[in-house]
Each structure stands twice: as structure tokens, then as C-alpha cells.
């Protein structure tokens with residue numbers, strides 16, 4: 111058959127297949143131990159699966175309300191109030207979304223106009239910039255130093271112009287595993303106070319935080335909360351990334367505008383899954399146990415690397431560990447990651463593609479949200495290097 115003669119102009123001419131897909135495919139082809147993508151390889155709580163089945167059996171199989179099943183929004187509101195002492199009205203200030211990705215995409219689409227600037231901290235999770243560009247905005251990048259991945263707030267302040275419409279923050283941060291301290295949040299609040307900037311606060315790893323550290327949600331700070339979409343992911347919190355369910359919380363006027371886009375993009379989210387989340391979320395043990403659960407995995411992983419030539423970057427949260435490999439090789443992270451998969455059968459993520467200009471930090475990202483036996487297998491390989 112002749113190929114199509116249709117012509118079109120790509121709205122994302124520079125977008126390539128993501129590094130996750132490229133690495134994932136290579137890992138599968140080589141049957142590698144896979145610590146690349148950020149999802150667990152252990153099973154979901156049986157109770158949660160039963161709750162979805164119950165919801166289906168009980169007839170919740172048609173559209174849920176556009177903003178999300180009210181019972182779920184109510185428990186989300188109670189949870190945020192209990193943890194962060196901030197009350198969001200479930201009627202007007204919380205919307206259930208198809209994962210955090212859709213919340214982020216929708217907030218950008220609803221507010222970013224042609225010519226607007228959006229500040230993004232790099233290395234950054236890869237869904238932010240394409241969404242900004244699709245809406246005619248310009249990502250303005252603040253590259254974090256590889257020595258700690260901490261924000262220099264003076265550099266950030268200098269990036270703000272009259273065109274700055276939005277700032278995207280992510281704490282705990284993927285891929286570095288660093289977190290914003292209370293002081294960071296206060297600095298951000300002071301800098302943005304005189305501006306008209308909206309914030310997307312990507313907090314998908316809110317419950318994965320270690321060593322007695324605290325998660326400082328944007329919702330805890332009065333001025334920040336007045337300008338923020340706080341985005342969360344049940345996929346990350348309950349080991350169900352494939353269910354693609356999350357939510358965002360924001361002041362009513364911002365949320366009203368958000369919903370104008372949301373209703374035409376997705377209308378509503380999987381109904382039985384929402385019902386299951388509403389029931390499961392009531393028991394706080396289902397998420398308060400998470401820091402310890404993942405800290406044990408992090409510690410198993412870093413303990414096992416003790417006598418290797420890898421240097422560990424601090425991981426305060428998320429389920430990622432960055433390893434500096436510069437004592438082993440001078441290869442680029444993409445070359446080294448590829449060689450690890452093909453020759454050693456271990457997959458990780460090279461993070462240069464998340465840096466400005468593909469800056470080489472000499473580090474690879476490993477996901478430790480895996481069964482202990484998978485982590486042991488990976489350690490056996492890493493110890494040979």
C-alpha cells in the first residue's frame with residue numbers, strides 16, 4: 111500500500127522516544143535485571159485488589175462525576191488536613207486525575223499561553239517540558255549542580271521575568287532523591303510573593319521520605335498554597351502505577367479553570383478504582399508504613415555497595431538512588447548504561463537526558479522499588495565492576 115501523502119507540522123519536532131522506553135526495550139531484549147523504570151516489581155496489596163473487584167460487583171461501572179467520586183475527594187481532603195493542616199474543600203478544590211501526569215498536563219494546558227515562560231528545575235522528570243511547548247510556552251531551565259542537586263535561590267530569582275507564568279517544583283525529587291527543606295519552601299514563598307506565578311508542586315513521592323526527614327508540601331505554606339496545584343499519585347503510594355490514578359488540590363478559582371480543561375480531556379477517571387481508593391485511604395497505616403518499607407530497601411541497596419567503586423549520592427526520598435561511576439569509567443552515562451545492560455545484564459537510567467544540554471554528571475539512577483531478591487541480584491552484578 112502507498113504511504114500516506116498527508117503532510118503535517120509536528121508540534122513536538124524534537125521529541126524522541128523517552129529514555130525509559132529505550133532502556134526498557136534493551137533491558138527486555140537482554141533479559142537484564144531491571145532497576146531502570148520507577149515502578150515496583152512486587153505485588154499489590156490483596157485487599158486493594160478486592161476493593162476494586164467489590165466496586166465492580168456493586169455496579170460502579172459507569173462514569174464517575176467529572177471532578178472525581180465525591181467520597182474519594184472527601185477522604186483526600188481529610189488526609190491533607192490531618193498531615194499538612196490545610197483544608198481543601200472537596201467540592202471545589204480537589205480533582206481526581208489519570209495519575210499525576212494528567213494533573214500536570216492539564217494544569218499547564220489550562221494556564222500556559224503562547225509566549226509564557228515556565229521555570230523548570232533540571233534534571234527534571236520528562237513530562238513537564240513537552241506539555242509547556244505544546245501550549246506555546248517556553249521552558250526556562252534552572253540547572254541544579256550535580257554536587258548535591260540543591261537549588262541556588264538567587265539563580266532561580268534571576269530567572270523570573272514579567273513573562274513567568276508558572277514554576278514547577280518536585281519534592282521529593284526524581285531523579286536526585288533530594289528534598290526541599292522547610293527553608294527552601296520559605297525562600298520560594300518569599301521570592302514568589304510579589305509575582306503572579308502559579309506553581310505546580312509535583313509531590314508524587316510525598317510518602318517516600320527517609321531518615322526522619324519531613325515532607326514540606328506546598329499546601330503547608332499559606333502564600334504558596336494560594337498559588338499551587340499540589341499533585342499526587344496513588345500509583346506511587348500504593349504500588350499501582352499501572353492504575354494511573356492521582357489527584358490535585360488547588361484553591362477554588364484555580365481549580366475551576368483547571369476543570370474546564372479536565373472535563374474535555376478525560377471527563378472522569380476509572381470509577382471502580384476511585385471507589386477502591388476511597389475505602390483504602392481511610393486506613394492511614396496503608397501509607398504511613400511506606401517510609402520505613404522503602405528505607406529498608408534503600409539501606410539494603412546502599413549497604414551492598416559498600417566495597418564497590420561506586421560513590422553514593424544522598425537519597426532523602428523517592429525510590430531512586432544515584433550512583434557516581436566516575437572511578438570506574440569515563441564513558442558517557444548513556445554508553446555506560448547500555449554496556450551495563452548488554453554485557454552485565456543490569457538496567458539503570460542515564461540521567462543526562464534530564465539535564466540542560468545533556469550535561470554529563472557521571473551518575474546512573476537505580477530504582478530500588480524492587481523485591482529484595484532483585485536488589486541482591488543487582489548488587490551481585492554491581493560488585494563485579
Ligand SMILES: Cc1ncc(COP(=O)(O)O)c(C=O)c1O
Nearest residue numbers: 148209210211235284343345356
Ligand atoms: C516526578 C514524577 N512526577 C510524576 C510522575 C507520574 O506519576 P503518575 O504515574 O501518577 O502519572 C512520575 C512517575 O514516575 C514522577 O517520577
